[in-house]
Amino acid sequence: MNTKILKAIATKDILEVKQNKAAWMPMVIVPLIFVLLIPLGLILIPQFLDIPIDEFLADPDLEIFLANMPPSLQQTLEGLDPIQSALVMALGYMFAPLFLIFPLMFSTVIAAESFAGERERKTMEALLYTPATDSELFMGKVLAAFIPALILTWGSFFGYMIVVNAASFPLFGRIWFPLPSWWPLMFWIAPALALLGISATVLISVRNQTFMGAYQLSSSLLWSW
């Protein structure tokens, strides 16, 4: 497989996305909401609005819920006050699956557009007349979606790490995030899941005549999965 061809296809597609504001704007807005606004809200609002969080955490159902958590989680929460526990639960555990969805959220548009978009814009034929093999075209398109998705996901993760630690520092007095489980999640599971989802979407795009059809089908499949 010719790496120069893969790089050329990926670079070209990324450049095209970069030129299309409507395509990359959601990629910026979504992380801003999940990485900046929601964590900040969760950390700061209870402090400033004087929400009786102790009462909320004293809920017997929540106590049962916490008591049935795996020992490793209980160990993490040991010695933390109720507010700290709530933040660790929410920001350290409940937000984690979001970072598995992020790469797919970022890449579905690019991956669905990969071949169907070329076909719609009538550029597919010119691409096929190049000396690239089918597998090079496929891999190039997968990389075009995978690289920005991974960069954005990792960027969001580091942004989230800074926001969470900085905003909660007055409450914890130390840097507590990320929890150990986040490392394999971010650098192993998320890329693998993204690669799988993107490959499936690009395959759907190969078979679909229109971007809309490819996007709808791949979104339905990925989200239902």
Added chain:
Amino acid sequence: MEAIVRVDQLSYRYGECLAVDRLCFESQPGEVLGLLGPNGAGKTTTVRLLNGLLVPASGQLTVMGLDPVSQGCRLRRHTGVLTETPALYERLTARQNLNFFGVMAGMESPALETRIAELLAFFELTERANQRISAYSKGMKQRLALARALLHRPKILFLDEPTSGLDPEASRAVHELIESICRQNGQTVLLCTHNLHEAQRLCDRLVILDRGQLLAFGSMDDLRQQFVPGLWVAVEFLRPLPSAAAEQLLTIPGVVQVKPEDKRTWTIRVENESVVPSLASYLVAMNAALLSLMPRQVSLEEIYFKLQRGDRFAHQEVQHEY
């Protein structure tokens, strides 16, 4: 000389539709070969087959001695294709487009940058090289698409409807470009067109197709000889000639056909040039008010329509024939 493109009994189906039907032709290095036919004749399909984009249903084909089916990627390093639509990335600039296709063709810096600059200058696009293609006119896009096809100095150039949708001025510019590029560089060109004037002007030999079938193959002279032998003479009279004169003209040895175009203009087909003086003498002798007499070659248009819609035109000819 060894043929650079050889097609033998080539067939291809799109589902039930036979797009190419037992097609046979060949092309010599350095020639401009025209693939001529109406929409749906199989021209574009043939180009796709020759580049290994489609797998034939049956038949043999070799391009530069390579099998497009099994050696398509290798072959495409040596072919350049101007697709029917410019097929350029509208959000990218001209330079970015050329750079992408150059890398895809295996070109490397700095030779690629030099070649891009050379082509942009040649096609008069240097000043707008860093502008997005979406801001380009159709003619500019077509020139850029042609530049892309020539970028890696292909040995064979496939031009699919190069002037489709262009205004006459832009079409003429593209014709001049094709002529100069091909004649100077000695590239083999396969030109797909349904523009008969374009084909007659640019092509050394022609493959005339209809519904995937080969109707004729050869040079203009071959086709004339084969399908409309002889020479046409356009005769203009100052005063209308009685229609009975047509019968008399047919008695001249070598006169094959007489067609009055209107009251004062007749077209007469003769066997060869040597009949023209006899015809002129006869007309003078019969006191025809002869204004002009102009021998002319049968055009590709006449041959093409004779081949494509033989029955209908044959019927019209019978009506006018004396």
